Amino acid sequence: MDMENYREVFMEEARENVNNLNNSLLALEKNLDDLTPVNELFRAAHTLKGMSATMGYDRMAGFTHILEEVLDSIRSGKTRPTLEIMNLLFKSVDALSDFIDSIAETNTDYSAGAAIVADSIKKHLESGQDTPETPVIKPAAEKKEAPAADIAGGFKSVVDQKTLDAAASRSMNVFYIKIILDDKCAFKNVRAFMVSRNLSEKGEIIGSSPSSKDIEEGNFNGEFEFVFATELGAAQAKALAAKVSEVKEVLVKEASGAKKSAEPEAQKKPDETVLSADSAAAKEKKHSSSQSVRVSIEKLDTLMNLVGELVINKIRFDQIAKEKKYGLLNDTVEEFDRVIDELQIEITSVRMLPVSNMFDRFPRSVRDLAVQSGKQADVEIEGNDIEIDRTVLEEMSEPLLHLIRNSVAHGIEMPDDRIKAGKNPKGVIRLSAKRERNSVIIEVSDDGAGINTAAVRKKALERKVVTEERLRNMSDEEVVSLIALPGFSTVESVNKVSGRGVGVDVVKTKVESFGGIFKIENYPGEGSKFIMKLPLTLAIVQALLVKAGKETYSIPVIHTVETFESFEKDYRFIQNRKVIILREEVIPVYSLMELLGKPRTESASHELVIVDVRDKKAAIEVDRVIGQQEVAIKSLGEFLKFARGFSGVTILGDGSISLIVDITALL
């Protein structure tokens, strides 16, 4: 079988199981007296063992086997999950991650650390217990165990005459049955048990060789014998035994003590039933219907693109139908719309993954970071099942990890300080995801000290990210947003936990590159919160269509707050900047034309689109707001990729082209 086809599934599920291991370990660490998570640990290790063995990753399989053993030992109470053991277990999980990474890169299972961890575990297992226990097996046949009828080899020996007589007196046949198992048979004792069970249903086993205990424990080399008292004939008795899989040969001979007629049926060819399996397997192949298929991401992207094209044409269709006013056409177009909407929703949903894919790895990171920095922190997760576009999910994983590192490094205080502040010595980092119309909002918050605005002010001056004069006029809220400026970092040295200061600005840039919104909320003394509003999907967005000059532009709705008509008299000037006062809020006004480097359209009235960018409002002046609709984003292509101020292009209902304005880049 071609293993290559399975590698991807293997990788995916192996990673899932490593995540499970991590999470269960964290759960166990919280309360070492409650061994419930060990079951899940064992299950995950066991699954990994089976999968890696199947794929032929023997080193990994061997390693997981040892892991499974120690987990079993913990489960049965023989090994106590001490701190040392816990650390070993965490290291084992890391080693497994290494194996998987190495498989991903080179298709060989290699982990530099695995050998040392495995040795330590082995030492523990050896020192911690007397003898490794083998599972005790209690076949049902036990109660029927015969009075020590020890037959040594072949058909020559006889069972205790009294037993034979007893059977004969009940006019039963007594057979010696020798069973030879297939060489490749793995659980010989289970097969023996199955044979004995089959026989016991139709008679009584009055003796066995080797002893029933040895058979139970598998202490025999593929052959065993039963003395079987039954009302059945030899052929029927034989069939009972041969019915069991992996039985290569069954030899039946009537015991001489009871009746003295039977010819040994011995030395026949292997049983027919075994052969029949092969011929059955060789039967013609038929296609079995499958319920799921694997599709490459590229294909999904293509599909998504095609749906995007459909949406564009749908909009055109709508417009034509409206203009022509054919009743019949209108009805058809409506139906057509509905189907396309559904198609779009379905295709979008195929690309979606629950955020748990990303969130699940964070508790472990927090644990490690906290341990390194002598802090204590728990992770609370909410909205694990919220789904988001796969690309967004993958790209956001690193930035989020960054925020979490920051929370541990800068947010959460040392346990002593927390106690002084009247808090639980253990800090809490909360991760949450929620759906809000066409966006997913992800929040990372902590109950730490919050952002020290005085320190930020000081650092901002040192780093010259802002002038002294501007800084003086800044509210604390504005100061907080300074930490998202490139190169800003409040920590002096390169810190092991938060890493080099590729700080918050990287996160912000990433969020904005998806057309998302990044916000920071600060509660001095109580913690801070990072809020990321991300689009559900990248390919189709809700946009506000606006007219400016001769062109129609699209502004993604995610940034817009409201729109209204404005007249020249509404504008004020503060420090030479045009502003508008809206509900006592001073909002700077920018002409879209001017932003795009063109002369402003002179007119008595304009319309203003209030946008929310980086937590600040701005009014974008356009000639006219046309309306809201969904647009399919097309890339600008190689040449226009660097055109500042545009994130893409879309085609409108009338076939004209509309540039999608990248508000965050313009302001």
Add this chain to the structure above:
Amino acid sequence: MKKVLIVDDTKFMRSMLRNILKKKDVEVVGEASNGKEALEKYKELRPDLVTMDIIMPEMNGIEAVKAILAEDPSAKILMCSAMGQQAMVIEAIQAGAKDFVIKPFQPARVLEAVDRTLQES
């Protein structure tokens, strides 16, 4: 065509089995990833054969065998076990499973066991 339900907590193993079973005149009508789901799917699909993993979350394979046989005493269940689980397999057979195969799967062995289990009355 005989209907088969595949029960395993990993998609990986399920797809392995599915692929092996392509060589047979059987139709995989469903998959379940734990015992509970297996019971539900069994009630819904009434397959002729169930392949049953042992160690699974929610409800393990042995409990699932018991539950399915309580629902339908004539159910035919083939256990899929990893190495080193003799005791569990015996428990499953005592509970009424018909046969077992061992992971890593050997396709020929699986097909033989499927045949035998289906032939059993």
